[in-house]
Amino acid sequence: MIAVSVIVPTLNRAALLAGCLESLARQDFPVESFEVLVVDNGSTDATAALSEQAMRESGIANFRSLLEPEPGLLSGRHRGALEAKGDLLVFVDDDILAEPGWLSALAGAFDDPRVHLAGGPSVGRFAVEPPPWFAHFQREDPWGSSCPALSLIHMGEERRLVEPHFVWGLNYAVRRRTLFDLGGFHPDCIPARLQHFQGDGETGLSLKIAEQGHLCVYEPKALVQHCIPASRLTLDAFRARFFYQGVCDSYTAIRRLGAVPTPPAAGELLSRSLAAHHGPGREELELAHIHQGYAEGYLFHNAAVSHSPALLDWVLRKDYFDYALPRLEAEA
Known part of the structure; x- marks a missing residue:
């Protein structure tokens, strides 16, 4: 068995x-x-x-x-x-x-x-x-x-x-x-x-x-x-990873609210990412472009969902056991 x-x-x-x-x-x-x-x-x-x-x-x-x-x-x-x-x-x-x-x-x-x-x-x-x-x-x-x-x-x-x-x-x-x-x-x-x-x-x-x-x-x-x-140990790879995390967090925020919230300012998102990694000291400021990737990912996703009712429907699905990606208006 x-x-x-x-x-x-x-x-x-x-x-x-x-x-x-x-x-x-x-x-x-x-x-x-x-x-x-x-x-x-x-x-x-x-x-x-x-x-x-x-x-x-x-x-x-x-x-x-x-x-x-x-x-x-x-x-x-x-x-x-x-x-x-x-x-x-x-x-x-x-x-x-x-x-x-x-x-x-x-x-x-x-x-x-x-x-x-x-x-x-x-x-x-x-x-x-x-x-x-x-x-x-x-x-x-x-x-x-x-x-x-x-x-x-x-x-x-x-x-x-x-x-x-x-x-x-x-x-x-x-x-x-x-x-x-x-x-x-x-x-x-x-x-x-x-x-x-x-x-x-x-x-x-x-x-x-x-x-x-x-x-x-x-x-x-x-x-x-x-x-x-x-x-995976390059600055570009980490920036891409932080962009992805920004997208993830935007998705979580939209599902929590049930609608697209007004996005935080880019500076606020940058501070949020910096604070998650020990605060804005000298090293953090030198690596700020990686953390900017987080802000860019968050704002990219928030804007994409704001402009597409079909994408909002995808984000708010009850479940994804039917996991086929939908075709959006711009792709039709």
Whole structure:
């Protein structure tokens, strides 16, 4: 019987996917009790051949590869959830390496029926030494350390209850019933040309889990390494990441209000981004153009939704299990 479904959306990252699948094949979890679903989001590299090879050689007893051409991470996540056989759904990114005891630790967190969501640490596996300015984007808090721009988080060595927003999408375990009852994920990782369809990903689901009062667990043994290539450690890459975060936050604000709010001034948005990274000291001012990306993303999305009733309808959808992107007026 399948107890756990591990869902791995992927797009044109065959080399990284290979490492991810190898780590999943090394899990100490009973092989007959979990499945791995690779959801190929229309790759043009060697992903399809690699998935076929993995099915033959990995030793994973239950392995499926699915083709889902609709662009965006949402489609990969929801196609995987709709196809999954497990009662526990574990979503990972294709660029993680899971420790051998990772799946056992995550599944163990759900022995308590009150727990609906669980995650664990994500530590960086850097292809090159991070540049000196990278320290600006690392947070040290009483609960631990994080770098949201690269989805890195560590909250200590003890299992404990946490707020759901501390579980991030690269290492995200949720009860199947909970995911469907609460409407699933929101749009995420939309291609740049379709960025107006971007949403807040797993954040929306986590907010609903919190509203329901469901318990969420941080499990330190459910550790993954997040592979960070040199291309993600550039100023341009961080600016693009902050633009994306601005879009996400605009989407969240519109859904919260049920309408498009008057946008904050660009200076206010810049200050908001700076304050989230230790305040406006000398280093922050030198990196202000990265934080300006956040303001530009927020204002871009706010303006796009303001001018399109169809796009507003998309943002305010009850759920996205029909995840096909709509055709807007300008595209007709």
